[in-house]
Amino acid sequence: MTNTPLLELKNLTTVFPTRRGLVRAVADVSLSLAQGELLGIVGESGCGKSVTMLSILRLISTPGRIAAGQALFQGRDLLKLSDGAMRQIRGKDIAMVFQDPLSTLNPAFPVGEQIRESLRIHHIAQNHFAREKERVIELMSEVGISSPTDRFHEYPHQFSGGMQQRALIAIALACEPKILLADEPTTSLDVTIQAQIMDLMRRINEARGTAIVLVTHNLDLAAEFCQRIAVMYAGRLVEIGTTDQVIETPQHPYTRGLLTCIPRISAQRTRIEPIPGNVPDLANVPPGCAFAERCSEMQPICQNDLIPFFEIAPGHLVRCLRHSSATPD
Amino acid sequence: MTAHAPTRVARGWDYSFRIRLRLWWRALAELGYELWQRPVVLLGGIVVAAFILAAVFAAQITIHDPTRGTLLLRFEPPAWEAEGNWKYPLGTDDQGRDLLTRIIYGTRVSLAVGLLSVAISVIVGTALGAFAGYYRGWLDEILSRFADLLLAFPFLIFAIGVMAFLGPGFVNLVMALAFKGWVEFFRLVRGEVLGERTKEYVDGARVAGQSNLAIIVSEILPNVIQSVFVLGTLRLGYMIIMEASLSFLGLGIQPPTPAWGSMVASGRDYLLVAWWVSTFPGLAILLLVVAINIFGEGLRDILDPRLKIE
Amino acid sequence: MKAIKILERVLTTIPIMFGVAIIVFFFIRLTPGDPVDIMLGRSAAASQREIEQLRHQFHLDEPLHVQLGYFLGDALRGNLGYSYIRNKPVVDLLVERLPATIEMTIGALLISLIIALPIGILSAVRQNSLLDRLSMAGAFLGISMPGFWLGIVLILFFAVYLQILPAQGRISYDVELQEVTGLYVLDSLLTGNLPALKDSLLHLLLPSITLGAGVAAIIARVLRSSMLEVLRSDYVKLARAKGATEWDVVMKHALRNALIPTVTVVGLQVGVLLGGNMIVETVFSWPGLGRLVVDAIFNRDFPLIQGAVMIYAITFVLTNLVVDILYTYLNPKITL
């Protein structure tokens, strides 16, 4: 692995003005992604993981905006690129797979056409129709869509959920991107299909060296798939580490809470304990630790100031005062 | 034994009525809050309310007689024009009658026709829709087919056709509008009832021994009444335009009763010499209808975002 | 598959047309008093024999269901009765007037689309911009503006003050045009008559704007709101994530989907246009169906009113048929 990460987020902050106040959906997120790496971002829905992904591609819709930070792709700050230059990156270098395949595919166009569009936009096949179509069919069979020649002209509603997701992946892969942002790619699918899709993504990673960011609420899935995991809560990262570090020695109470919520066959514990309380209002996040109110180990000091990251092991960062003995990052 | 049952029913009614009243109060308070949050919608509501008040108290707030005038004062321009006179703020018409007074009285006709035709449409449409949706069967089949048929006619053309045969007049006008107006409410309520009738609470009521009529009236209708109310508000503006169009064509209210549509129509010959005679009643139609639409759409957003009819 | 579906849809209009005819038949029953008295109105001194004759001619001396049978049978054979005021069969009158009305309705529809599409799209893309606010305010006005008033103001401005557009009529009297379909614009194209094309288009412009303004407003509002909805959708995000240009995102991905609900509304608006004809045709001296109907109403020319209402309803039903068929091409999901 090279020294410079493929993608590096520095203090990325994305805000949405609402009637109740300014919502900081992504607050001060710093992360890095290496070439070919499999990174998981885990958190409850609404914690800002999807917004983080959209922020990288600068697809935050108004009135939301990226308020601060940097997103360095191969050393270039994406946030400073012109619109045209940004379009060159989207789909070509960084592609995204969205969570609900049915609503993400355009109902008005045939699936093959939608895959071909990626090729056309980035002139992958010199805008030569026959060559483009050939490549689309290749892609479709690569992602496991059976009889691609026939299905080229079919519409999204004629596809099953799994096939739709495969088609989405095909769209994302069309230009052989360096990074694939997969936002809950399997959430709406049933379990067997889920496994197939994850399997497909792993093969892509292995075959092409595509770095994948897997965004999921399912810690288990992330644990199975990823090399590194970042846990997000209320717009902030609360714990980052290798999969082993995060799963075996979770240090943030929230991560631990997430782990107890998951029924695990391997674990001794059989009781599932939901985390008590609710996610705080993002327009009104209390100072200090955002999780404090729900935390069983909360101390008064937790609610005072913003908690910094503490590096408790090499590469294992956690935002929790219980580790204040460790050096703040 | 027999004396016992009615008492229980009565107490049940009384009880549910009180609860319902409290619920309605709370809903109303919430609605008030939501309106406060949307100043433009509120403004629309205030304009509508102002028109209603003007219609009710027309006789108290005007100093002129809407049907009396003198030719000596023919075509007095609005007050701000060179030869205007604040006695006639919007000027006078071809008979020397105060235009503002006539517009205020005209509100009565517009609102009366609008409200009555919507009210009849609501009552007929809701009742038929509820029964058709609840009982299904041949009744539903016939009513639905008939409703589809009426939809095959453009509204204004149907109303013109009916008015042509009935002849002009207030009652006929309301009838003609309601004759087609009920269809929308029928379809709305029928659809809602079809959805509601399979829900648990209806089954519960049936198990509890309530009659079908009681179930429809006391269990199902309260759940669809909001949508009906919203649709009714939106239709009110439409009916007012229909009234104006029919009056414009001479099929509505007859002179000297001031009706906006006929005021616009009779003033159009004078557009080159006295632009105000037909412009201000036109603007009154515009203002009221726009206000009703803003208010109605605001209500829709607050009460029933599902209901998106254009 | 699609062809069969379309055929089925076409067939469903047949019972509707029958229903329309039946309702129109019952119109005359609404009149207080004896229809024959009213029909004979203009010759008050009609003899009893004449009354009987007329009664027989209209089958009013037979039971109601027999009358209905006659009416439907006649209607099916294209016989809608006889206009006493105009001394002509109703069908002839309708046929000679219909092209003018159709031409204006199509003109108004096109104008309203030309106005509404860019405004709807732009105000959705630039939501809350000044342009958006102004055009939506304009839309509200357009919906409630009395057609005749707009018409006269347009005449005064374009015909009298600027003198660049004609004030009335369908074509100048000194322009020769051979009638083929009765739609003058089409006829001048068919006969390759360029002066007539220019002249008839100029004549068509102001009435179409007058008639189309309200409809344009409604279409613009619907298009804007469905564009707003579509622009928030995931597939638009995907298109952006692919790196598509804003133009492609809006004009291809978003518009195509936003048009689906819009098309339905456009179909319904044809009904509004048909109704609005009556006023606009009077203002612009347009020799169409609308003026004929207004005349017929005041003259109590009942057979003519019946026939005209029927023609309007049928035009409306057919338009919606076309819209539905168009819909299947816009929306691949649709099953008719």
Next chain:
Amino acid sequence: MNRVRMIQFSALAILVLLAACATPTPQVIEKVVEKPVEKIVEKTVVAERTVVVQPTAVPGRDTLVVALARAPSGIDPADHSSREAETVIRNLYDGLVTRDKTSGVHNEIAESIKWLDTKTLEIKLRKGVKFHDGSELKADDVIYTFERVFKPNAIEFPQPHTALRKGFLGPFGSAEKKDDYTVVVNFTAPWPAAMQMLVHTQIVSKAYVTKVGTKGLIEKPLGTGPFKFVSSKTGLEEVVLERFADYFGGAPDLTPVGKACVSRAVFRVIPENSTRVAALLAGEVDIITEVPAELVDTLKKVPGVQVKSVAGTRPIWMEFNVTQAPFTDVKVRQALNYAVDKNLIIKKVYNGLAQPLGGALMPTNNFADPSLKPYTYDKAKALALLKEAGWTPDASGMLMKDGKPLAFVIDTIDSLRPVTEAVATMLRDVGIDASVRVWEYNVVRPKLLARERQAYVGDWGDSAFDPVGHIEAKWHSLVTGSTYGRGNFSGYANARVDKLIKDGEIENDVAKRKVIYNEAQKLIYDEAPALFLVLPEAIEAAAARVQNWAPASDSRENLHDVCLK
């Protein structure tokens, strides 16, 4: 998003402004004139741009376009019933006699007409009068025309029926051909009004009509008039005529004599008043009929537009249904005549272009009694008469009798709505609850004849300037199936008046006729079966390039004389 709608209110203002700008207001010009001299040039330009609008003549255009307010009711000379129809027809056809711009009758096709006795007329025809197909007009054509108009069911299309113009042949009996150029007409009774009435019968070609039938005649009319038929569009919305090169020249008394001046004439229907005026201002039409009186001042100030008016022939009354209370009481009827200020109506509603009626006949009728002065406006007298009739004002000033208000509905037709509303307003002023209902004439007429209504403001054409054709229709009691009382909407029936009317019809001595009619007029005046209102002028306007044009009293457009500059 909701805030968007706030803006509409300001947009409203803009619209009003637009309307105000686009509306030519006479004030603008007046203000301009008051400007200092050195600025006039500049300001005049501005004024012309803001105001109107010189009609621009299309260069080299030799076509005269006339805008009518209504479509002609037909184009068959025997079978129509409107002035618009007569206007078109009389440019296509000629009559035996014609009328000048006022009430004078002159020979047209006839070379001479003379009474052989009180019931027999000898008509000598001009030689060399050609139909548009080149054939010569002869006695047979005249006889055929008379028979076609008079005989029952002589018009075979679309269904056999009697010509609508039958009444204009009076007591026609038979017509005989003496030679090719002489016709003798026998009447069943003396007919002093013959000359004025014959103006309204136009001669068709026997050969042509027998060949093509009525349908053919309607589709392609053929006459001897100054213009030939070229084409017509949907329901006579537009009729195009062209100059008839072989025209015999027209009535020799009425100069100019000769072929028509313009090569083409077009009649176009523009029903909306504002549009009709706009079309003239835009230069699209050359002559417009029925100019609203309100617009006269405005139009007169427009350079390049000429406005002319002439005493009309459509007097207006409000007829009371004398068979029904409260109008059974002559005092009420007289009171109402005193209660309405005709001069104010003339000044305001007609812009001064009308005269008050002094009874049953219009002042321009050759037999009108000038000694009958219009009822004066006298509110006190009206109230006194009403009091005598038992109507007294209550606290609010409304007239009451036996606890019931004096209330009635005044029916009228759309074109008379302004004057009717003015009358109703004045009546309300004396405490009468009068309201207005607008009808189409064809619809309300049977109801009026059935005496189902209460009061009716209507007009009746008197273009013959003779009591006949008019007085028997309005004031003779109704005789079903005849022309007597066919327009009697008041139900007025006075045996003496009936007799006088019938006597007048057959009295050939003008002085004696005058005596007869004066008595009838006095009776009608005193019994007041109607509120005698006004005789409005016919107002027309034309572009400046139209020359030798003037509106005619019988509101017919005689385009034969008109030239274009």
